Amino acid sequence: MRRILAHTFTSVSLAAILGIPSPAVAQTDPLASWNDGAAKKALVEFVRATTTQGSATFVPAAERIATFDQDGTLWVEQPMYAQVVYCLERVPALVKAKPELANVEPFKTVMTGDRAAIAKLPKEDLYKILGATLSGMTVEQFQSEVKQWLASARDPRWKRRYTELTYLPMMQVLEYLRANGYKTYIVTGGGQDFVRVYAQDVYGIPPEQVVGTAGGVKYEYGKTGRPFLTKEPKLLLNDNDAGKVEGIHLVIGRRPYAAFGNSTGDQQMLEYTRAGSGARLEMLVLHDDADREYAYGPAQGLPVTKVGVFTPALFAEAKKNGWVVISMKNDWNRIFAFDKSVAKR
Amino acid sequence: MRRILAHTFTSVSLAAILGIPSPAVAQTDPLASWNDGAAKKALVEFVRATTTQGSATFVPAAERIATFDQDGTLWVEQPMYAQVVYCLERVPALVKAKPELANVEPFKTVMTGDRAAIAKLPKEDLYKILGATLSGMTVEQFQSEVKQWLASARDPRWKRRYTELTYLPMMQVLEYLRANGYKTYIVTGGGQDFVRVYAQDVYGIPPEQVVGTAGGVKYEYGKTGRPFLTKEPKLLLNDNDAGKVEGIHLVIGRRPYAAFGNSTGDQQMLEYTRAGSGARLEMLVLHDDADREYAYGPAQGLPVTKVGVFTPALFAEAKKNGWVVISMKNDWNRIFAFDKSVAKR
Numbered sequence: 199m200r201r202i203l204a205h206t207f208t209s210v211s212l213a214a215i216l217g218i219p220s221p222a223v224a225q226t227d228p229l230a231s232w233n234d235g236a237a238k239k240a241l242v243e244f245v246r247a248t249t250t251q252g253s254a255t256f257v258p259a260a261e262r263i264a265t266f267d268q269d270g271t272l273w274v275e276q277p278m279y280a281q282v283v284y285c286l287e288r289v290p291a292l293v294k295a296k297p298e299l300a301n302v303e304p305f306k307t308v309m310t311g312d313r314a315a316i317a318k319l320p321k322e323d324l325y326k327i328l329g330a331t332l333s334g335m336t337v338e339q340f341q342s343e344v345k346q347w348l349a350s351a352r353d354p355r356w357k358r359r360y361t362e363l364t365y366l367p368m369m370q371v372l373e374y375l376r377a378n379g380y381k382t383y384i385v386t387g388g389g390q391d392f393v394r395v396y397a398q399d400v401y402g403i404p405p406e407q408v409v410g411t412a413g414g415v416k417y418e419y420g421k422t423g424r425p426f427l428t429k430e431p432k433l434l435l436n437d438n439d440a441g442k443v444e445g446i447h448l449v450i451g452r453r454p455y456a457a458f459g460n461s462t463g464d465q466q467m468l469e470y471t472r473a474g475s476g477a478r479l480e481m482l483v484l485h486d487d488a489d490r491e492y493a494y495g496p497a498q499g500l501p502v503t504k505v506g507v508f509t510p511a512l513f514a515e516a517k518k519n520g521w522v523v524i525s526m527k528n529d530w531n532r533i534f535a536f537d538k539s540v541a542k543r
Numbered sequence: 544m545r546r547i548l549a550h551t552f553t554s555v556s557l558a559a560i561l562g563i564p565s566p567a568v569a570q571t572d573p574l575a576s577w578n579d580g581a582a583k584k585a586l587v588e589f590v591r592a593t594t595t596q597g598s599a600t601f602v603p604a605a606e607r608i609a610t611f612d613q614d615g616t617l618w619v620e621q622p623m624y625a626q627v628v629y630c631l632e633r634v635p636a637l638v639k640a641k642p643e644l645a646n647v648e649p650f651k652t653v654m655t656g657d658r659a660a661i662a663k664l665p666k667e668d669l670y671k672i673l674g675a676t677l678s679g680m681t682v683e684q685f686q687s688e689v690k691q692w693l694a695s696a697r698d699p700r701w702k703r704r705y706t707e708l709t710y711l712p713m714m715q716v717l718e719y720l721r722a723n724g725y726k727t728y729i730v731t732g733g734g735q736d737f738v739r740v741y742a743q744d745v746y747g748i749p750p751e752q753v754v755g756t757a758g759g760v761k762y763e764y765g766k767t768g769r770p771f772l773t774k775e776p777k778l779l780l781n782d783n784d785a786g787k788v789e790g791i792h793l794v795i796g797r798r799p800y801a802a803f804g805n806s807t808g809d810q811q812m813l814e815y816t817r818a819g820s821g822a823r824l825e826m827l828v829l830h831d832d833a834d835r836e837y838a839y840g841p842a843q844g845l846p847v848t849k850v851g852v853f854t855p856a857l858f859a860e861a862k863k864n865g866w867v868v869i870s871m872k873n874d875w876n877r878i879f880a881f882d883k884s885v886a887k888r
Contacts, residue, residue, distance in 0.1 A: 260743075260749055337792065390793075390796075391796075394796050398605075404605055405795070405796030405797055406726075406751075406794065406795045406796055406797065408796065412793060414789070415789050415792050415793075416785075416789070417785035417786075417788040417789055417811055417815070418785075419811075419814060424818050425788070425811070425814045425815050425818050427788065427789070427792055434779065434780075434793065435779075440761075440762035440763075441762075443762040443770070443772065444759070444760050444761070444762055444772070447682065447760050447772055448735075448757060448760075448779065448794075449751065449793075449794050450750070450751045451735070451736075451739050451750030451751055451753065452750055452751065466762055466764075466770070469764060469770045470762070470770050473769050473770050
């Protein structure tokens with residue numbers, strides 16, 4: 199998609215520079231996997247309003263910031279966040295390195311491999327697992343372990359790499375906004391260091407544009423004669439709920455013009471975006487397609503790993519505030535790049 | 544300088560596109576305020592090594608990151624950091640709002656206006672003043688107060704705005720690196736929120752490329768029906784010494800290829816930069832020009848506000864590690880944009 203857009207634009211600019219009429223260029227819809235409807239219209243209208251020179255709501259290029267939640271917004275989050283699966287699968291190696299953990303909860307339960315019991319672990323236990331498996335190594339070691347895991351792990355339903363489970367329509371939104379001068383950021387409750395490992399390859403988003411839950415790192419000039427950073431079990435930023443706005447301030451220092459989410463954990467980011475002046479866009483992905491992906495919400499018992507869901511209260515907020523709700527079922531004619539079937543409505 | 548470069552480049556590209564030979568364009572030295580010497584040569588050689596296609600040390604554009612300390616590296620830090628002056632001058636307003644502080648140290652001493660006594664305050668007292676004057680307001684209030692102060696405050700020696708006291712040769716380095724595809728970051732012990740207020744106007748560096756000492760902010764959906772962020776007296780990141788590397792990891796997530804500093808507070812950032820593979824550049828500004836700026840170092844009694852200095856130990860590190868020491872006296876033929884006199888050596 200990026201290549202097609204770049205080609206189209208280059209032709210147009212060259213033609214303009216040379217003062218010759220541009221030849222008929224095949225018009226490629228940058229949002230081809232979106233059905234016509236209110237959601238697609240809102241996207242196109244927002245870009246028109248903020249990028250048309252002379253428009254009252256024109257936004258200078260430097261201020262064009264768009265923020266995207268990841269889990270459930272850019273890729274599949276069911277039945278469990280990919281990063282949580284990663285952490286659970288790191289536990290055996292952790293217990294091998296620290297045998298004293300074998301009889302300590304929650305590691306003991308994880309070591310049984312009993313998925314039902316693991317899913318029932320309280321949130322505090324989950325945090326213990328995350329803290330223990332995401333710290334104690336150098337940043338480089340961690341990056342290499344995550345890369346290795348992403349290459350071999352497969353999700354339980356499609357038997358594909360987690361990085362293949364991105365939503366094609368959202369990838370098109372990322373490209374579309376970037377082609378219109380927007381800087382795209384991920385603002386995720388997931389680990390900043392984790393997502394940065396693959397964000398460039400998967401989303402075209404460089405590490406410095408990933409804001410996430412961040413643990414401390416410690417700088418040491420090691421005995422090896424080489425300085426290194428070690429990941430510490432210390433929480434610097436919980437990038438969920440109000441923490442998303444605080445993380446945006448810390449790392450970006452600007453209010454977004456567009457924000458995308460799918461759960462209560464994104465509500466504050468959308469409120470903060472909405473509160474800015476001029477044309478703003480807030481969108482929420484609603485998972486209502488059990489056939490092609492999942493249908494879930496408050497009615498369904500969600501596993502322990504869910505920190506935010508699309509509640510009726512969030513739905514009411516969306517209505518009240520003019521946030522656009524994206525129906526996966528109705529607004530997206532394709533969900534995944536690997537699935538070529540097109541469901542026009 | 545930016546306008547000149549942009550103009551030159553546009554001409555060249557247009558000529559290339561149109562297939563006509565480019566007219567003789569006046570060659571403007573992008574580092575005109577640098578005397579020929581080892582420092583200037585190191586800059587030019589670094590850019591050549593990392594941006595020449597096919598060079599063994601070529602660096603892809605996305606990875607071209609350069610980090611700059613601010614105080615003493617990009618602008619004057621004597622006799623006191625501008626931000627510390629700001630905080631001291633905020634104390635009367637603070638005491639007016641909270642009269643109970645009038646008889647509490649260190650506010651009591653600051654209220655006397657006795658500069659010698661203020662300069663003698665221990666570092667802990669300074670932190671108390673910073674914490675109290677840099678928190679308790681919304682982010683927007685803070686930004687507006689800093690802007691107002693910067694417009695009216697004058698430094699004691701040149702009677703100019705602090706933002707005029709930037710070093711012209713370093714402004715040229717920023718432009719030169721950017722013209723060669725580098726993303727320039729400020730990595731400062733100063734307040735991230737403070738520096739972000741003027742970094743775009745003064746250095747051409749957008750807020751998201753300023754890493755600094757950061758306090759927490761708290762997101763609240765106020766009674767006003769509008770969400771806002773309040774600055775809290777809670778330290779998130781002390782962006783000095785090892786903290787600079789930790790801050791680079793937090794906000795940028797990449798190792799710099801070039802790093803510039805002037806004190807022991809920058810040593811770790813330079814070590815970390817140096818430890819990367821390929822061609823790297825580390826430079827330290829030495830303040831050895833008492834006539835045109837200041838000459839200072841360990842021999843001189845430094846005010847309480849100095850957290851890092853160019854010590855003999857740092858000098859030894861520079862020698863050992865191949866860091867380039869910039870002599871303001873010998874390497875710079877001009878210091879400030881407002882001073883047109885040129886001292887060629």
